Amino acid sequence: MSDSRIEPRFHRAVPVDDTLERDVCTHCGFVSYQNPKIVVGSVVRTEGGILLCKRAIEPRKGYWTLPAGYLEQHETPEDGARREAMEEACATIVLSDLLAVYTIARLSQVQLIYRSELAGGYAPGPESTAVDVFRFEDIPRDEIAFPSVHWALDHDDYLQRGGTGQPFSNPAGQNGDARESVKRT
Amino acid sequence: MSDSRIEPRFHRAVPVDDTLERDVCTHCGFVSYQNPKIVVGSVVRTEGGILLCKRAIEPRKGYWTLPAGYLEQHETPEDGARREAMEEACATIVLSDLLAVYTIARLSQVQLIYRSELAGGYAPGPESTAVDVFRFEDIPRDEIAFPSVHWALDHDDYLQRGGTGQPFSNPAGQNGDARESVKRT
Numbered sequence: 202m203s204d205s206r207i208e209p210r211f212h213r214a215v216p217v218d219d220t221l222e223r224d225v226c227t228h229c230g231f232v233s234y235q236n237p238k239i240v241v242g243s244v245v246r247t248e249g250g251i252l253l254c255k256r257a258i259e260p261r262k263g264y265w266t267l268p269a270g271y272l273e274q275h276e277t278p279e280d281g282a283r284r285e286a287m288e289e290a291c292a293t294i295v296l297s298d299l300l301a302v303y304t305i306a307r308l309s310q311v312q313l314i315y316r317s318e319l320a321g322g323y324a325p326g327p328e329s330t331a332v333d334v335f336r337f338e339d340i341p342r343d344e345i346a347f348p349s350v351h352w353a354l355d356h357d358d359y360l361q362r363g364g365t366g367q368p369f370s371n372p373a374g375q376n377g378d379a380r381e382s383v384k385r386t
Numbered sequence: 387m388s389d390s391r392i393e394p395r396f397h398r399a400v401p402v403d404d405t406l407e408r409d410v411c412t413h414c415g416f417v418s419y420q421n422p423k424i425v426v427g428s429v430v431r432t433e434g435g436i437l438l439c440k441r442a443i444e445p446r447k448g449y450w451t452l453p454a455g456y457l458e459q460h461e462t463p464e465d466g467a468r469r470e471a472m473e474e475a476c477a478t479i480v481l482s483d484l485l486a487v488y489t490i491a492r493l494s495q496v497q498l499i500y501r502s503e504l505a506g507g508y509a510p511g512p513e514s515t516a517v518d519v520f521r522f523e524d525i526p527r528d529e530i531a532f533p534s535v536h537w538a539l540d541h542d543d544y545l546q547r548g549g550t551g552q553p554f555s556n557p558a559g560q561n562g563d564a565r566e567s568v569k570r571t
Contacts, residue, residue, distance in 0.1 A: 209416040221458070228413060231394040237457045238421050239496055272422045273406070277489040278496060279555075299553055302484065302498065304462040311424055311463060313487065313496075368484055368553060370464075 237309040241281035242269020244357040245294050247319035247334055251354065254289045255331040256346055263330070264346035267314070267353060268292065278313045286317070290332045291324040301356050301369040303349045305377035314353045316360070337361075348377050422494040426466035427454020429542040430479050432504035432519055436539065439474045440516040441531055448515070449531035452499070452538060453477065455513075463498045471502070475517045476509040486541055486554040488534045490562035499538045501545070522546075533562050 211224040216232050224233040244267060245252040253265040268286040272278060279296055286294045294317040303312040323332045335341070337358050345351055349371075356369040371377065396409040401417050409418040429452060430437040438450040453471040457463060464481055471479045479502040488497040508517045520526070522543050530536055534556075541554040556562065 207414050209411070209414040226394070226411075226416070229392050229394040231411070231416075231418075233416075233418065235459050236421060236423050237459060237461070239424060272496070274420050274422060274494045275491050276422070276494075277491055278487065299487065302463065302487075306460050306462055309459045309461075311457070311498075
């Protein structure tokens, strides 16, 4: 890469054979298609409770989350959920079933969250400062990173207590805005 | 766009704060992140059977498919499935539940397929040359566009016959390669 490179510059235009405006590079015509992103993750259970990771990175650094992240190319959601548990918690997990499909429309994000069991130990990966196991009632609810983490914990607990109806979607009236998590006390 | 524009040219490099190689523009350093794409669609049932659309466009022009397509930005999967039924079959549908999550890893594609009921009429949209309703046993199985259409039809029929276990994933041993559909007779 030389220092003489030009700066990226995109304008909005409808490409040929398309119906919506996209970002088109003003220099070369490259169309940067924006697509919703898939987040894969899991509620990891072990004898002592539920495994959570303390985020080492923004957004929501210092808050607790499920092992979850973006699905990579050519990866199945199940493989992605297992990879994230290994990356963030150095944890091998055994997936059982699909707990929920959540949509954060504002972020164009679809989350596929599985249920799983921990198989072995755990330790913080590079994106976590801590990994710990909490009994459901001891989860630090005011230190949870994202609304959908609350949703998944509650939906998983509901199944643990004999509930049915999975896979769940967003709780009624909740679209995943960050401010919703503030409402919770 | 002037005729003096330069051609797009990308090389592979690992961006700062990333772990995988991405396509980086040689001209301006723009990183073209490739992410798996989400396809949303539905098995649409009506009294007479199942609604299918004959594709007016490639790939698999002339073959029958479910109303399905790429999820758009800021759209929920449910809204996307309804939009596709309207676009491809001019059909209003009432979604019930999630039938399946299929992965075509080769294409980096995750498909969310719902069950739905037709509410009103239907007609070919711009991407279809025909829309028709087939009884399950009359579906033209050798004119089906994609392997996952077979899977969804079979999984939906399994539920109709009292089966359980949704949402389903890829049938055992099937990863969605096009040649698999040729095996079917």
